[in-house]
Amino acid sequence: MLEVSTQKESSSSFGVDSFPWIILSFIFLAMLPVTMIVPVYKEIVKDRLGGTGYGVAWFQSSAMLGSFLFSPIAGWISDKLGTRKKLIGIFAIIDAFLLVALPFIPNIFFLFLIRFLEGGAHIFVIGLLLTCISDKEKDQTSSFYNKGILFGLGGTLLTLGGGVGQSLGFLGNKNPLFPFFVGGFILLALGILSFFFLKEGNLKKIEWEGWQKTKTALSLSPLLLVPIAFHFVDRFTVGYFLSSLNLHLREDLGFSPGQVGGLFGVMFLLMSVLSLPSALLSRKWNSISLVWIGSFIYGVAQASTGFLNTSSGLYLSMIACGIGAGIMYVPAMRLASSLAPGGFNAVVMTVFTGIGSLGFLLGPLVSISSQEFFSYLYDKTLGLEFTGILYGTLEVLLVLGTLPLLSKILEKEKRQDGTS
Helix, strand or coil: EECCCCCCHHHCCHHHHHHHHHHHHHHHHHHHHHHCCCCHHHHHHHHHCCCCCHHHHHHHHHHHHHHHHHHHHHHHHHHHHHCCCHHHHHHHHHHHHHHHHHHHHHCHHHHHHHHHHHHHHHHHHHHHHHHHHHHHHHCCCCCCCCCHHHHHHHHHHHHHHHHHHHHHHHHHCCCCCCHHHHHHHHHHHHHHHHHHHECCCHHHHHHHHHHHHHHHHHHHHHHHHHHHHHHHHHHHHHHHHHHHHHHHHHHHHHCCHHHHHHHHHHHCCCCCCCHHHCCCCHHHHHHHHCCCCCHHHHHHHHHHHCCCCCCHHHHHHHHHHHHHHHHHHHHHHHHHHHCCCCHHHHHHHHHHHHHHHHHHHHHHHHHHHHHHHHHHCCCCHHHHHHHHHHHHHHHHHHHHHHHHHHHHHHHHHHHHHHHC
């Protein structure tokens, strides 16, 4: 049995017997449904409804728009009602029904509308599960206080869920509807089990403050913009993989859904393997340096993907992307939590997740637009190459642009860790 911890709970609530295995397991399960459907985007949007590359991009982006808009609401409602468990359970069940409905929507407009709502429901689930982890990491009475272990495990299982989910794309080889049914069942089971196996901590209810709470958090700790910016760009660049590169693999190179899922799954699985070591290293070293190193590796590797047309070359590129992402993903999340002012944990973590969703929203759309622009301006065969370079360069430029802030970030992180 697990508890969502706060600073008001007694230290006896946080022994080895309260290790949050269920919360961590739910993080893994919550990622499976939304990633196992990626390899069959083409069948659902283009083949069934006659959509275009933009349609595939919007199918991903409409979900991320819902995640972005609903993410701060999830944090505020959770703080206002003093609950995580009930919201996780309710919205997991809602998400299950919306996911199953997607392949049966008769036209593009309503498909995007339901996808928007599905993304909003899903951010309640994953955002508040991550908040549960952050609660324990920031509780001074917890045996996990400020150790980075739970963030590492949370990041590991989050990315492992993404990798396994992508790999399950083979479920759509014969029937593209099957991943939606399997994903819906997983979310339904997760929602029901949440009511029985998650426990509420002694969360303090707070009054609704709207966007003001986010503004207050940023005014108290403006350096939060650094991990938020990295998370935005990281998720933005993933949009290139899910749209332009995805369609290139399916249509130009003739990859099956299972092959595409396996290729993308390599990146997620490596992120998973490296998440815990990077979290522990960030505690002994510092978070921002790992964010910089990982982002640079990831950016350079992504810039190469448009030039590769063989399975071996693409797998090597995905391995490099996975290593870079694994080095920087959890440290960025941990840095955001460390810099969060006291009493703003749920808002900071859900906004952090939501800004990532905004990146996911814009990434596929800009990727398709950039590819068409470069194809028109230069040559059709160069569109993907230049798009990959553009997206990889964004990571490198963000690293270079934030290097001068090292001393301020280290000082602020140390001070927050000592007082949170």
